Each structure stands twice: as C-alpha cells, then as structure tokens.
Amino acid sequence: MIEDKNPQRTSIAQLGEFGLIEHLTKNFDVTQESTLKSIGDDAAVLDFKDKKVVVSTDLLIEGVHFDLAYMPLKHLGYKAVVVNISDICAMNARPTQITVSVAVSNRFPLEALEELFEGITHAAKEYKVDVIGGDTTSSQKGLIISITAIGEANEDEIIYRNGAQKTDLLVVTGDIGAAYMGLQVLEREKQVFQVNPNSQPDLDMYSYLIERQLKPEARKDVRTLLHALEIKPTSMIDISDGLSSEIIHLCKQSKVGCNLYEDKLPLDPQFISTCEEFNIDSTTVAINGGEDYELLFTIDINDFDKIKGNPNFSIIGHMADESEGINLVTRANTQIPLKARGWDALTE
Numbered sequence: 001m002i003e004d005k006n007p008q009r010t011s012i013a014q015l016g017e018f019g020l021i022e023h024l025t026k027n028f029d030v031t032q033e034s035t036l037k038s039i040g041d042d043a044a045v046l047d048f049k050d051k052k053v054v055v056s057t058d059l060l061i062e063g064v065h066f067d068l069a070y071m072p073l074k075h076l077g078y079k080a081v082v083v084n085i086s087d088i089c090a091m092n093a094r095p096t097q098i099t100v101s102v103a104v105s106n107r108f109p110l111e112a113l114e115e116l117f118e119g120i121t122h123a124a125k126e127y128k129v130d131v132i133g134g135d136t137t138s139s140q141k142g143l144i145i146s147i148t149a150i151g152e153a154n155e156d157e158i159i160y161r162n163g164a165q166k167t168d169l170l171v172v173t174g175d176i177g178a179a180y181m182g183l184q185v186l187e188r189e190k191q192v193f194q195v196n197p198n199s200q201p202d203l204d205m206y207s208y209l210i211e212r213q214l215k216p217e218a219r220k221d222v223r224t225l226l227h228a229l230e231i232k233p234t235s236m237i238d239i240s241d242g243l244s245s246e247i248i249h250l251c252k253q254s255k256v257g258c259n260l261y262e263d264k265l266p267l268d269p270q271f272i273s274t275c276e277e278f279n280i281d282s283t284t285v286a287i288n289g290g291e292d293y294e295l296l297f298t299i300d301i302n303d304f305d306k307i308k309g310n311p312n313f314s315i316i317g318h319m320a321d322e323s324e325g326i327n328l329v330t331r332a333n334t335q336i337p338l339k340a341r342g343w344d345a346l347t348e
Helices: 016-025 073-089 110-126 176-196 206-215 221-231 242-254 269-278 282-287 303-307
Strands: 033-038 052-061 092-105 130-137 144-153 169-173 235-238 259-262 295-299 313-320 325-329 336-339
Touching: 033 130, 033 242, 052 073, 073 092, 073 144, 073 235, 092 110, 110 130, 110 206, 169 303, 176 206, 176 269, 176 282, 206 269, 221 303, 235 242, 242 259, 242 282, 242 295, 242 313, 242 325, 269 282, 295 303
Parallel strands: 092 130, 259 325
Antiparallel strands: 052 144, 092 144, 169 295, 169 313, 235 295, 259 313, 325 336
C-alpha cells in the first residue's frame, strides 16, 4: 500500500505483442519429459505415453478476484499458478505444465508485467511445471489472468468427486479459514490507508493469515503422503469456494449425506484470535471462507488407523445415507443443515 511515486515505466507498445511475449517468457525452463515442444510454435506438443492427462483452467479478474491495492503483482502471479495447480492436486494427479494468458490495459507498464511474470516463474519452478504457451492481449479496464494447468496420473490413481460412500470418513488437510481472515485484515488496512495515506500498518501479528491470502500453496505433497500411508481416497476436491460448498459438491455428486463436526475443525490460533478481534464467529468463517486451497477428501472407514494422529490430516466428519441430509453437528450436539454460503463469483 506504499506507492513508489517515480517508478520506471516502459510502454508495452514499444515491444509489440511478439516482442512482449519473447521478453516475458525468456526465463521459463523446460523440465518435464512430457514436454516435447513448449513456447515458440502454433501449439505446444506433449507426450504422456500411457498416462492419463488432467486439465483445469481458471480466470482471475481485477476487481472480482483480486485488489491491487494490497495484492503485489509478484504474489498475484504466484497465486494465479497455485490456484490452478490445486485443481490438479485435487484429482490426485501430478501437475506438469501450464499455459498463461494475460489481458492488460495501457495503465500497466512493462515493469508491472515483469513483476507479475516473476511470480509466475517462481511458482513454475517451485511446483516443477513447464510454462508451454499462452496469449497476451489488451483489456479495456484492469488486468485479467487466465491459466490452464495440465497434469498426469495413472488411470487407477485419479480421484473424482463422485466416489464417496455412506460409511466413509471426511478428512481435510492443514487448517481452514485463515485466508478469509487475511482478506479481512487487508481490507481493513486498505480503508485506513484511504483515510490516512501516511499510516504505516503493523501486520506482524497477522502474518500467517495474510500469507494464506496473498501467497497460498497447493497441496502437491498430499499425493505422496497418502501413497506412503497406503490410502486411496474415495472422493476429493480442493477448498477454493469454502468448506461448506465443497462438502455439498461431494455429497451431491456421490449421492450421500454428511455429518460435519464443529469441534473437529482444524483452526489456527492466529485465526481464532483474529476472529475474536473482528467479532466474527470462527466456525462460520471456517466453513464458508474459501481460498484455503487445502484438500478435502473421503476415505474408507477401514483406513482410520492409518490416518489417525497424522499431523497433516484432520478427520472432521463422516458421510451418511443421502436421506440423512448434509449437516453441521455443533459443539452442543445439535444438527444444523449445512448451507453453501461460500464464494460465488456470479452472486451480486
């Protein structure tokens, strides 16, 4: 939120479209055996041999998905890659390639795009994916980023949303809700800054929450962890739109019910204290917040002993017969129907 009053600004028009593509993509390396041809031709060429290919794509639009008042462009580039890789991880697949398309207005100089692509490059190296193509074009207003992620897996490894059984356990990785509270902190500080541009926010006590919002991580490790435990989930989804919404997706596609237990939700201490500061109910935020990019999955009840006590996973409920409905069981042991109140980009 502290603006450099005299930044260097190089007009994108000086490079032209092809010069810009060459400039922004010069740092992308090819590391995957399946990448036969990446950037530089009419299409990329991939060879997965006997593997199955999984593909996912997402749009990030300024003013809808991010606010550049507090989202550094480098972090935005990193996050744009992560949210797509998370979808590949949710299929129990290994991410291998991405394509990157960007639409920009003339208010963005070359230096801004360099910063954005620095984040994309860092994420590509961190997650060991090749950037194999994309597109650049102009935008009437704001910044638009579209990334497509590609991954591979053996057919018997892929996990869908529709495989949960009524006796399965419901499991989540990491902790939930922190990304939403990080957003609340940033929004509050933005309002303070608008009133007093000379104010210097002290965000140290919210560092974990803010990192979860600005620089989330996809759970690429879960595939390996579950394999080591000899557990194959029966269904899986990533938590992008809120825990409640994702549970309902699993239940509807698997045609089962669910009981989610409030006292089993994994909550970070910094998240709990910040909810108290904002006078917000922590359970409401935890099940509706979204953007955690943790993985939610179901396992056979016979795998309970393999996963219990593992610090990477929390058993937060169990599936049930479809007729029992989808419920939150409160600490007072009261059943409340679970509603999808998570993020919906098309809701006014």
